[in-house]
Amino acid sequence: xxxxxKIIVILGPTASGKSEIAIKLAKxxxxxxxSADSRQIYKHMEINTGAVPLERKENKGSTLAFSQNIPHxxxxxxxxxxxxxxxxxxxxxxxIISDILKRKKLPIICGGTGFxxxxxxxxxxxxxxxxxxKLRKKLASESAPTLFAQLQKKDxxxxxxxxxxxxxxxxxxxxxxxxxxxxxxxxxxxxNNLAKTTSSLVAKYSFLQIGIQQKKENLNQKIKxxxxxKFKNGMIEEVKKLHSVSNEKPLSWKKIQSxxxxxxxxxxxxxxxxxxxxxxxxxxxxxxxxxxxRQMTWFKKDSRIKWLENYTEIEKTVNQFLSSKK
Numbered sequence: 001x002x003x004x005x006k007i008i009v010i011l012g013p014t015a016s017g018k019s020e021i022a023i024k025l026a027k028x029x030x031x032x033x034x035s036a037d038s039r040q041i042y043k044h045m046e047i048n049t050g051a052v053p054l055e056r057k058e059n060k061g062s063t064l065a066f067s068q069n070i071p072h073x074x075x076x077x078x079x080x081x082x083x084x085x086x087x088x089x090x091x092x093x094x095x096i097i098s099d100i101l102k103r104k105k106l107p108i109i110c111g112g113t114g115f116x117x118x119x120x121x122x123x124x125x126x127x128x129x130x131x132x133x134k135l136r137k138k139l140a141s142e143s144a145p146t147l148f149a150q151l152q153k154k155d156x157x158x159x160x161x162x163x164x165x166x167x168x169x170x171x172x173x174x175x176x177x178x179x180x181x182x183x184x185x186x187x188x189x190x191x192n193n194l195a196k197t198t199s200s201l202v203a204k205y206s207f208l209q210i211g212i213q214q215k216k217e218n219l220n221q222k223i224k225x226x227x228x229x230k231f232k233n234g235m236i237e238e239v240k241k242l243h244s245v246s247n248e249k250p251l252s253w254k255k256i257q258s259x260x261x262x263x264x265x266x267x268x269x270x271x272x273x274x275x276x277x278x279x280x281x282x283x284x285x286x287x288x289x290x291x292x293x294r295q296m297t298w299f300k301k302d303s304r305i306k307w308l309e310n311y312t313e314i315e316k317t318v319n320q321f322l323s324s325k326k
Contacts, residue, residue: 005205006106006205006207006321007107007109007205007206007207007208008031008106008107008108008207008210009117009121009207009208009209010025010109010110011036011109011110011209011210011211012213013212013214013291013292013293013299014112015219015225015226015288015292017212018112018212019052019067019110021314022110024311024315025314026106028315029106030104030106031070032070032071032072032073032107032108033067033070033071033072033108033110034073034093034100034108035074035075035110035111036089036093036111036117037111037113038084038116039261040075041089042078043078043079044238044242045080045238045259046076047238048230048238048239048262050230051075052067054066054067054072054076065077073093073096074089074096079249080255086116086119086126089116089120090116090119090124094120097205106322112295114295114299115169115298121207127176127180127183127184129179131175132178139171139175140171140254140258144165144167147171147174148170150174151174154174155177155182155183157183158183159173165294166260167258168258207304209305210306210314210317211299211306211307212307213307214309219292220289223288226288227262227284227285231281235266236266236269239256239263239266240270242256243256253271261284261287261288261291262288264287266280
């Protein structure tokens, strides 16, 4: 397969150093980076989400985002009150990949939202069930464990594979269950239809998925240092600003908490439910650790991912992939 049809994916758990490695690869192999992170899409949340610092530059009438002079896409571009899901991501990423390749550059997908990455790579189709806002509002008042219990009764198969703490996905699954009876199996584009499906990345491109391998104790230490760094950089103040009436579109505490992790815990600290900053940081650390564990549970299901530990090994593997004729 020609080099121009090849795409690199850098994935792994939170705090594993994905962004740094992706930028190094982009510099080495003339690449541009597409973020695959369901939180880092939002503006004004960069400290808590760990998004890379960006510089905006005008180019031929449009504004592009750069980090270390490498173009970045689908990161810090959307207001936090806007809706954005895996279907939106997949459509946008496909267009960006096509554009990058037309300019003879290397697309590098980088992120930790495994479901989004899989949807893109395998060109998964989704059930066409329109949002039921009345039902969503009703379900939003329930806790994640309650929603998960409901899903277990309605669709045990989907419950077995879903993130039991992700309210957004639980609500969507229950919404689909109400309409269709259960959540259909997500389908890849059939092989005999690939030639007819011009948008299909499965048919047109070859992917190399590299997972950033970390020993558990090393990753936990990185997560702890990451939380401390975010705290020093103003993670609490960032959440306050999201809620502040001085914003053009201030977010409710409920909306802020729906983003999960530190966005869920900081409002609890500000309201007095968490007693001290020390307790807050420990709770955020534990939440991030649990999140990393869930990410790894998802990624380990995909045997195509090559798990590598150091950059030299990663660069060598990428070079071999790009040089091969397959």
